[in-house]
Amino acid sequence: MGSGWSSEEERQPLLGPGLGPAPATPWRTREAAAGPAAAALPAAAPGPGRVYGRRWLVLLLFSLLGFAQGLVWNTWGPIQNSARQAYGFSSWDIALLVLWGPIGFLPCFAFMWLLDKRGLRITVLLTSFLMVLGTGLRCIPISDLMLKRRLIHGGQMLNGLAGPTVMNAAPFLSTTWFSADERATATAIASMLSYLGGACAFLVGPLLVPAPNGTSPLLASENSRAHIKDRIETVLYAEFGLVCLLFSATLAYFPPRPPLPPSVAAASQRLSYRRSFCRLLSNLRFLMIALAYAIPLGVFAGWSGVLDLILTPVHVSQVDAGWIGFWSIVGGCVVGIAMARFADFIRGMLKLILLLLFSGATLSSTWFTLTCLNSITHLPLTTVTLYASCILLGVFLNSSIPIFFELFVETVYPVPEGITCGVVTFLSNIFMGVLLFFLTFYHTELSWFNWCLPGSCLLSLLLILCFRESYDRLYLDVVVSV
Numbered sequence: 001m002g003s004g005w006s007s008e009e010e011r012q013p014l015l016g017p018g019l020g021p022a023p024a025t026p027w028r029t030r031e032a033a034a035g036p037a038a039a040a041l042p043a044a045a046p047g048p049g050r051v052y053g054r055r056w057l058v059l060l061l062f063s064l065l066g067f068a069q070g071l072v073w074n075t076w077g078p079i080q081n082s083a084r085q086a087y088g089f090s091s092w093d094i095a096l097l098v099l100w101g102p103i104g105f106l107p108c109f110a111f112m113w114l115l116d117k118r119g120l121r122i123t124v125l126l127t128s129f130l131m132v133l134g135t136g137l138r139c140i141p142i143s144d145l146m147l148k149r150r151l152i153h154g155g156q157m158l159n160g161l162a163g164p165t166v167m168n169a170a171p172f173l174s175t176t177w178f179s180a181d182e183r184a185t186a187t188a189i190a191s192m193l194s195y196l197g198g199a200c201a202f203l204v205g206p207l208l209v210p211a212p213n214g215t216s217p218l219l220a221s222e223n224s225r226a227h228i229k230d231r232i233e234t235v236l237y238a239e240f241g242l243v244c245l246l247f248s249a250t251l252a253y254f255p256p257r258p259p260l261p262p263s264v265a266a267a268s269q270r271l272s273y274r275r276s277f278c279r280l281l282s283n284l285r286f287l288m289i290a291l292a293y294a295i296p297l298g299v300f301a302g303w304s305g306v307l308d309l310i311l312t313p314v315h316v317s318q319v320d321a322g323w324i325g326f327w328s329i330v331g332g333c334v335v336g337i338a339m340a341r342f343a344d345f346i347r348g349m350l351k352l353i354l355l356l357l358f359s360g361a362t363l364s365s366t367w368f369t370l371t372c373l374n375s376i377t378h379l380p381l382t383t384v385t386l387y388a389s390c391i392l393l394g395v396f397l398n399s400s401i402p403i404f405f406e407l408f409v410e411t412v413y414p415v416p417e418g419i420t421c422g423v424v425t426f427l428s429n430i431f432m433g434v435l436l437f438f439l440t441f442y443h444t445e446l447s448w449f450n451w452c453l454p455g456s457c458l459l460s461l462l463l464i465l466c467f468r469e470s471y472d473r474l475y476l477d478v479v480v481s482v
Contacts, residue, residue, distance in 0.1 A: 104160020332398020
């Protein structure tokens with residue numbers, strides 16, 4: 001199990017007096033009294049629960065919703081040259097279209113409250129409805145380009161408001177529906193699909209939307225402004241149809257929870273909304289690992305959103321930039337799910353996995369940054385080196401996300417999963433937003449943006465190295481289940 005348990009004094013409030021196997025109760029209840037023991041778990045915790053086959057359908061619906069949200073969020077970055085030609089977007093507009101993602105996290109705490117108080121179904125329905133409104137707003141046929149740009153910005157903002165749920169609720173869903181030996185895998189699938197949607201935008205956009213003259217060898221007649229605009233609107237209508245289909249499926253079937261909890265931890269009592277924030281803000285270990293996640297992942301998300309803008313000065317075409325972004329995120333999704341499955345089999349190794357991943361991320365981001373400065377470093381600047389460095393960077397960073405989520409929940413249990421992950425993703429989007437805010441003013445020379453990657457990865461590696469891991473939720477499942 002590893003050596004990263006809490007001390008006996010820290011674990012005792014989790015167990016309560018006379019803890020042992022007991023008949024399963026329907027679901028967790030809120031704390032009813034003050035004091036450490038009452039704030040953590042009931043005196044007699046329920047015994048092992050039951051898993052249902054329908055959990056995979058629930059996971060599929062939620063994951064596809066995250067996929068669609070990531071796809072819509074990253075619509076404009078991969079086709080920024082075409083969007084400038086069709087709608088008259090400026091560099092500031094392109095950066096702002098990506099920035100609506102982190103801006104959408106400003107009401108993150110309201111969505112965390114809704115998830116904590118009303119459950120998964122209500123929160124997911126609201127999220128999917130916001131996505132329907134946002135994608136529909138972008139499709140309104142208006143000839144006035146100024147008004148059209150405003151509608152597109154409004155649609156991206158509404159889609160950004162869906163981000164807190166699809167990014168935060170994955171550990172909550174995995175705890176609610178999956179057993180202890182499936183939780184990390186379910187968290188990985190639910191959280192990685194959102195990034196896979198962003199990756200598919202790198203592929204779909206450049207393949208369906210022709211680049212304007214000067215950035216692609218396509219015929220001039222094919223690159224007319226009207227033709228580019230028609231192809232972009234085709235993409236927008238397709239995304240609107242996908243979101244409407246997912247909303248209909250969610251409305252028809254998305255239960256808030258199974259009849260019986262799948263594990264002891266799922267049925268256990270949790271801290272209240274207010275006490276959870278007090279626990280998080282006073283836990284130095286949590287703040288350390290939260291910064292280790294938020295800084296590099298926020299920087300990488302902002303960097304990925306404007307990857308075409310970064311690679312254009314080194315003469316990389318829009319299509320090549322799209323393929324680089326696609327494979328970097330897809331590789332991270334595949335490795336992330338594999339890592340999570342490994343973590344389910346070999347428990348208590350989350351810190352070691354993160355150390356290995358961020359060592360690789362630091363090296364690959366340094367390689368990419370030095371390659372882009374080939375006039376100084378004289379490193380070969382080729383498509384192969386750009387592909388290799390970007391893909392490795394995406395693999396190492398994206399695959400760390402579900403591992404981080406599981407470590408967050410284990411570290412601060414019994415704080416509810418939605419609140420814990422909501423805080424860290426909010427911090428990540430704050431760093432992403434600050435970076436993109438500076439990009440709106442300093443977008444002529446982007447070497448500073450590239451140097452943010454290895455710097456943030458190295459800082460995170462040091463924080464993880466100093467972090468003392470613990471597995472309180474896993475400890476509860478193992479002790480009570482024996």
